[in-house]
Amino acid sequence: MENSSDLLSSNTPIITRLGCSSLYKSYGNVKACDGVDISITPSSIHAIVGQNGAGKSTLMKIFQGLEQPESGKIIINDQPVSLKTPSVAMTHGIGMVHQEFMLVPEFSLLENLILGNEPITSKALGLGAVNFENALTDAQKLSEFLDINLDWETPTIKAPVHVRQILEILKLLYKDVDVLILDEPTAVLAPSQVDDLFKLLRKINNNGKTIVFISHKLNEVVELAHKISVLRKGKMVYESQNNELEVNELAKRIIGAEMEPVIKASSNIPIKSLYPRLKVSNVSAKNNKEIQALQEIDLEILAGEVLGVAAVAGNGQEELIDCLAGLRKIETGSIQLDGEEISGFSVSERRNKGIGYISPDRAHEGLCLETSLKENILAGQHKIHQLAPLGIINNRKANAVVEKRLQEFEIVHESMNQKAKDLSGGNQQKLVISRELSAQPKMMIISQPTRGVDISGRNFIHQKILDYSNNGGAVILASEELDELLFLSTKIAVVYRGMVMGIKDSSEIDIDQIGKMMLGVNS
Amino acid sequence: MNLSKSIFQDFLPIIISFFVGALVLLFVGENPLEIYSLMLSEGFGSTRRIAATLSSATPLIFTAVATAICFRSGVFNIGIEGAFVLGGLAGAFVGFSIEINNSFFHILFCLLAGILVGGFWLYLPSWLRANWKVDEVVTTLMLNFIAVAIATGLVNGPLLAKGAGNNMTPMIHESAELLKLIPPSTLHSGFLIGIFVLILYGYFCSNSLFGFENKMVGLNEIFSKAVGINTKKIIITSMLLSGAIGGLGGSCHALGVLHRFVEGFSPGYGWTGMAIALISRNSALGIFIGSILFGALASAGTTIQLFSDIPLDLVDVLQGTVMLLATITVFNLRKNNAVR
Numbered sequence: 120m121e122n123s124s125d126l127l128s129s130n131t132p133i134i135t136r137l138g139c140s141s142l143y144k145s146y147g148n149v150k151a152c153d154g155v156d157i158s159i160t161p162s163s164i165h166a167i168v169g170q171n172g173a174g175k176s177t178l179m180k181i182f183q184g185l186e187q188p189e190s191g192k193i194i195i196n197d198q199p200v201s202l203k204t205p206s207v208a209m210t211h212g213i214g215m216v217h218q219e220f221m222l223v224p225e226f227s228l229l230e231n232l233i234l235g236n237e238p239i240t241s242k243a244l245g246l247g248a249v250n251f252e253n254a255l256t257d258a259q260k261l262s263e264f265l266d267i268n269l270d271w272e273t274p275t276i277k278a279p280v281h282v283r284q285i286l287e288i289l290k291l292l293y294k295d296v297d298v299l300i301l302d303e304p305t306a307v308l309a310p311s312q313v314d315d316l317f318k319l320l321r322k323i324n325n326n327g328k329t330i331v332f333i334s335h336k337l338n339e340v341v342e343l344a345h346k347i348s349v350l351r352k353g354k355m356v357y358e359s360q361n362n363e364l365e366v367n368e369l370a371k372r373i374i375g376a377e378m379e380p381v382i383k384a385s386s387n388i389p390i391k392s393l394y395p396r397l398k399v400s401n402v403s404a405k406n407n408k409e410i411q412a413l414q415e416i417d418l419e420i421l422a423g424e425v426l427g428v429a430a431v432a433g434n435g436q437e438e439l440i441d442c443l444a445g446l447r448k449i450e451t452g453s454i455q456l457d458g459e460e461i462s463g464f465s466v467s468e469r470r471n472k473g474i475g476y477i478s479p480d481r482a483h484e485g486l487c488l489e490t491s492l493k494e495n496i497l498a499g500q501h502k503i504h505q506l507a508p509l510g511i512i513n514n515r516k517a518n519a520v521v522e523k524r525l526q527e528f529e530i531v532h533e534s535m536n537q538k539a540k541d542l543s544g545g546n547q548q549k550l551v552i553s554r555e556l557s558a559q560p561k562m563m564i565i566s567q568p569t570r571g572v573d574i575s576g577r578n579f580i581h582q583k584i585l586d587y588s589n590n591g592g593a594v595i596l597a598s599e600e601l602d603e604l605l606f607l608s609t610k611i612a613v614v615y616r617g618m619v620m621g622i623k624d625s626s627e628i629d630i631d632q633i634g635k636m637m638l639g640v641n642s
Numbered sequence: 643m644n645l646s647k648s649i650f651q652d653f654l655p656i657i658i659s660f661f662v663g664a665l666v667l668l669f670v671g672e673n674p675l676e677i678y679s680l681m682l683s684e685g686f687g688s689t690r691r692i693a694a695t696l697s698s699a700t701p702l703i704f705t706a707v708a709t710a711i712c713f714r715s716g717v718f719n720i721g722i723e724g725a726f727v728l729g730g731l732a733g734a735f736v737g738f739s740i741e742i743n744n745s746f747f748h749i750l751f752c753l754l755a756g757i758l759v760g761g762f763w764l765y766l767p768s769w770l771r772a773n774w775k776v777d778e779v780v781t782t783l784m785l786n787f788i789a790v791a792i793a794t795g796l797v798n799g800p801l802l803a804k805g806a807g808n809n810m811t812p813m814i815h816e817s818a819e820l821l822k823l824i825p826p827s828t829l830h831s832g833f834l835i836g837i838f839v840l841i842l843y844g845y846f847c848s849n850s851l852f853g854f855e856n857k858m859v860g861l862n863e864i865f866s867k868a869v870g871i872n873t874k875k876i877i878i879t880s881m882l883l884s885g886a887i888g889g890l891g892g893s894c895h896a897l898g899v900l901h902r903f904v905e906g907f908s909p910g911y912g913w914t915g916m917a918i919a920l921i922s923r924n925s926a927l928g929i930f931i932g933s934i935l936f937g938a939l940a941s942a943g944t945t946i947q948l949f950s951d952i953p954l955d956l957v958d959v960l961q962g963t964v965m966l967l968a969t970i971t972v973f974n975l976r977k978n979n980a981v982r
Contacts, residue, residue, distance in 0.1 A: 485868070498858050512854060
């Protein structure tokens with residue numbers, strides 16, 4: 120386990136262990152890397168932060184040889200190089216721990232550690248067997264060196280998540296990697312495990328390894344990193360030696376707080392009711408990986424009110440929306456619609472009680488792209504509209520309803536029988552909204568209503584949502600676009616790590632304040 | 643607009659398979675055109691031949707509709723063979739063990755027995771699929787073997803006819819026999835029941851609420867859940883219906899053709915029905931055409947070996963090729979609809 124950078128070092132000290140200059144990479148119209156410059160010094164801990172879609176993952180994929188840049192240079196040890204494949208990156212000592220662990224669940228920890236680099240008894244004719252004795256000795260040396268206690272014979276599937284993550288890190292060390300890239304390493308960990316991970320990373324760093332870590336959790340970044348780079352919309356917008364004075368600045372940079380002030384929705388005077396339409400109390404839930412995603416959420420939404428949910432992706436707002444729509448079970452707590460407990464109800468029962476749902480995943484959950492506009496509008500609606508007495512659909516009535524929806528929502532189409540996938544993104548979203556609003560729900564659960572929608576479609580959809588709430592509808596709105604949230608919402612709830620950080624009236628809130636709360640900085 | 647094009651695409655596997663068959667015939671030194679025209683006349687050449695074709699098509703209509711109901715909802719139920727066999731056994735059992743003078747009621751009870759047994763047979767895999775996401779391809783495939791084993795065991799033991807040389811049940815009572823439509827051909831009123839089921843299926847697809855929800859679940863299960871369709875209920879109901887229709891087909895076959903249950907009751911009607919459902923893309927009209935076509939192949943195949951040097955195995959070549967090509971469709975469907 121000798122340090123490979125020692126072998127490479129010449130007379131002058133290396134300035135950039137890993138970096139790039141003017142790096143460009145786009146997917147379609149989206150510029151994932153829009154001229155990125157970065158320099159990571161040897162033996163440092165360098166954090167790269169930014170919102171979802173800022174380009175962090177793309178940059179890391181390029182460093183790992185998984186993606187090729189369109190133009191620009193990748194620099195390793197001050198020399199321009201090209202990283203065609205991950206194995207080339209590996210020969211330069213660069214390795215990555217992905218968010219999704221790359222481990223064989225049935226193998227023991229030891230087998231996973233040596234997989235791909237197995238010590239063998241004999242090299243002759245490729246007939247050598249795996250030398251598990253040597254492997255175990257190496258593994259024990261490694262874990263003693265880092266002062267961690269592992270039972271190497273444990274099947275990986277039985278090891279807890281934090282142990283699997285440590286194993287991923289050890290795998291890289293075993294392969295003599297000396298630049299470790301960690302993609303959101305704390306996303307799967309409980310707070311106490313985060314501390315242990317950081318201890319381990321510091322120890323590895325003290326031994327001369329370089330650590331690059333991606334996060335959107337500012338507290339952790341500040342705690343661990345020597346240097347912080349902020350990516351926004353594919354550009355490196357800010358770089359900082361980590362000292363406390365700049366933390367607030369960081370939050371602003373990540374969110375992009377120099378945005379124009381937005382027009383508030385307070386000019387609309389909604390019909391207010393004294394009793395909450397939706398009352399969420401003490402709701403906790405787990406995410407798909409069985410990790411706690413929501414902790415004791417309390418919310419109240421009145422009729423005529425739009426409650427915006429602001430959060431950085433992955434902090435529990437998706438799970439919250441799923442729980443309200445009936446797509447995810449809650450562990451504890453209660454959800455009441457007009458005083459009636461609905462947490463045990465199925466999606467269909469909730470819909471019958473008057474809940475509409477606009478999914479953030481239009482292509483899979485919001486629409487059935489493979490079928491006609493007509494069927495997309497009718498799906499889930501037929502019962503409410505009594506279009507199918509005795510189980511037989513009245514096609515004449517159904518066609519009239521569909522035609523009315525398509526007109527009312529100005530959906531540009533050729534025929535109601537054309538497939539939904541042939542509509543533009545904006546018209547697809549209008550289709551979803553027309554279906555949901557046509558059921559005249561008491562309350563709408565809306566997530567990312569204008570994702571991938573052009574400006575005119577966006578305005579139309581905003582108007583429909585405002586009309587709905589002005590007529591007494593209650594809305595809970597999750598959106599990654601802060602200006603949209605501020606424009607539509609009467610109140611804003613900031614969610615961080617599955618908890619409500621605070622609920623503020625949108626007329627008295629400041630975008631900086633939201634930004635900081637979203638990143639877990641207490642204001 | 644693109645109807646002719648899509649019909650051409652749907653029947654492309656059949657066209658290709660006839661081409662492959664022609665190559666095989668050329669290879670063994672026969673004139674493919676001669677053989678095919680012989681097959682055509684043996685399949686449709688006279689009233690008797692047409693009756694034989696329709697008779698062979700009858701079980702296929704049932705198994706194809708049964709398969710199509712499930713495929714529509716994205717459930718890849720391949721257990722129709724088992725439901726068909728057990729439905730046939732149940733129908734025959736009620737046919738020989740109970741005496742009812744009224745022929746209508748006797749037949750009705752026999753068919754109901756087939757329906758119930760067929761539906762019940764697929765309940766377990768449907769429940770496992772809906773609640774635990776157990777892959778229905780595996781469970782229903784396995785159940786086919788179990789069904790055949792149960793049926794064989796019963797006709798070898800408790801249900802074996804006295805003095806019978808082969809493994810078979812006693813003959814059913816005359817009151818349970820389905821009416822012959824054009825004697826002496828084996829075409830029986832089960833064909834009419836099949837057509838009735840097929841028409842119901844067509845109506846169910848285009849007009850019923852259940853047919854609509856069943857289609858939406860098949861196209862996109864996530865979407866269906868989000869708009870409030872009870873996907874578990876749809877999956878279970880589709881499989882029960884499918885098994886019931888398979889069982890009905892089996893009991894019709896027992897009451898109409900064999901008048902008893904014998905070992906080797908089905909020469910793979912469930913599988914041929916699946917191929918028909920696949921190439922017809924679950925459309926009622928396509929199932930009708932496909933069933934007649936495969937019925938003609940089966941009935942003509944048995945007679946052409948009397949008049950030429952070509953053995954019945956040619957039909958297997960044709961069916962095998964269609965199956966193979968139809969499998970491509972299955973893979974595409976399953977890719978879009980992997981168990982989630």
